[in-house]
Amino acid sequence: MSGPLLRIEAATVRFGARTALDAVTLEVAAHETVCVLGPSGSGKSTLLRAVAGLQPLDAGRVLLDGADQAGVPPHRRGVGLMFQDHQLFPQRDVGGNVAFGPRMHKVPRGRREERTAELLDMVGLPGAGARAVATLSGGEQQRVALARALAPEPRLLMLDEPLGQLDRSLRDRLVVELRRLFDRLGTTVLAVTHDQSEAFALADRVVVMRDGRIEQAGTPLEVWRRPASEFVARFLGFDNIAEADVSGAVAETAWGRLAVPDAGPQGRRRVLVRPTGVRLDGGAGLPCEVAARGFRGGHVVLRLRPERGPWLDAECGLRDAPDVGERVTVSFDPEDVVVLP
Numbered sequence: 432m433s434g435p436l437l438r439i440e441a442a443t444v445r446f447g448a449r450t451a452l453d454a455v456t457l458e459v460a461a462h463e464t465v466c467v468l469g470p471s472g473s474g475k476s477t478l479l480r481a482v483a484g485l486q487p488l489d490a491g492r493v494l495l496d497g498a499d500q501a502g503v504p505p506h507r508r509g510v511g512l513m514f515q516d517h518q519l520f521p522q523r524d525v526g527g528n529v530a531f532g533p534r535m536h537k538v539p540r541g542r543r544e545e546r547t548a549e550l551l552d553m554v555g556l557p558g559a560g561a562r563a564v565a566t567l568s569g570g571e572q573q574r575v576a577l578a579r580a581l582a583p584e585p586r587l588l589m590l591d592e593p594l595g596q597l598d599r600s601l602r603d604r605l606v607v608e609l610r611r612l613f614d615r616l617g618t619t620v621l622a623v624t625h626d627q628s629e630a631f632a633l634a635d636r637v638v639v640m641r642d643g644r645i646e647q648a649g650t651p652l653e654v655w656r657r658p659a660s661e662f663v664a665r666f667l668g669f670d671n672i673a674e675a676d677v678s679g680a681v682a683e684t685a686w687g688r689l690a691v692p693d694a695g696p697q698g699r700r701r702v703l704v705r706p707t708g709v710r711l712d713g714g715a716g717l718p719c720e721v722a723a724r725g726f727r728g729g730h731v732v733l734r735l736r737p738e739r740g741p742w743l744d745a746e747c748g749l750r751d752a753p754d755v756g757e758r759v760t761v762s763f764d765p766e767d768v769v770v771l772p
């Protein structure tokens with residue numbers, strides 16, 4: 432099959448005066464994992480629900496394998512859904528939960544049992560079929576929910592905040608497992624999350640939404656390297672943003688004169704410096720006071736109050752981290768300076 436597996440064309444959904452989806456166009460290729468990111472209320476869940484057929488469109492189309500899905504009920508679309516609260520059937524055991532879809536599709540018992548065992552293996556719960564749902568941890572329930580969504584072999588798997596309820600270390604682990612699983616199965620995935628690290632770890636392509644529209648779409652690297660707007664930059668957690676006059680390869684800012692890519696946007700702009708590009712070099716740079724510091728795994732994030740200009744976040748190694756109240760001077764690595772369009 433050529434062409435995208437999923438094509439959303441100018442999809443629009445209104446709730447009264449509020450436009451939850453505003454002419455959204457998006458394609459997902461077969462075997463691709465696309466993660467939709469955005470703040471609460473930006474329309475992410477509405478987009479998934481529209482593709483699943485749970486939310487009618489006011490305008491636009493959803494096509495699966497080239498076929499318009501208008502009038503096709505959810506259970507005939509061949510999409511699997513896993514929602515935030517991943518509600519398992521409490522009265523069924525793990526195997527009964529996973530086999531639910533295939534049973535509805537009248538898959539013969541032998542094949543069903545084989546498939547259930549295979550999927551439980553795949554999600555790292557071998558032999559758990561007879562366990563009661565109530566005896567599972569949050570992470571285990573999440574895996575069972577995933578196996579259940581995969582069991583009917585959907586052509587498109589849609590995940591709404593798949594790891595939403597879990598603590599950070601479990602999420603980080605599961606996200607790597609999910610990525611490996613999708614690669615192995617060749618599953619096509621459209622996932623929604625408000626957690627950018629999750630999206631970046633899982634996705635071939637990320638889509639950032641704002642107020643029902645797509646603000647930027649690209650590979651994780653593209654979006655990280657070149658945020659399309661201040662909104663995207665701030666959403667990714669980049670807060671080192673200042674007004675600038677850009678001329679050639681130089682930006683004049685309150686922090687001083689920064690080197691920027693030569694061929695970029697010119698004139699009155701805003702520039703972003705990624706925290707990795709704020710260097711504590713002790714030279715003749717911009718004097719700052721360390722206002723706060725926080726530990727993030729192997730490195731430290733410093734909150735700096737510069738002599739001039741907006742506050743700065745800087746990343747440095749554990750051993751080099753200055754104390755709160757210390758004075759430092761910083762310079763800016765041109766590699767990490769981005770002129771916002």
Ligand SMILES: Nc1ncnc2c1ncn2[C@@H]1O[C@H](COP(=O)(O)OP(=O)(O)OP(=O)(O)O)[C@@H](O)[C@H]1O
Binds near residue numbers: 476477
């Ligand atoms: N059934 C509904 N009736 C009225 N308004 C709705 C309904 N569902 C969603 N909305 C509104 O549409 C907008 C988009 O909601 P949606 O749930 O798609 O956002 P979201 O990005 O998934 O948010 P979250 O991250 O909080 O789940 C919001 O402003 C929401 O209040």
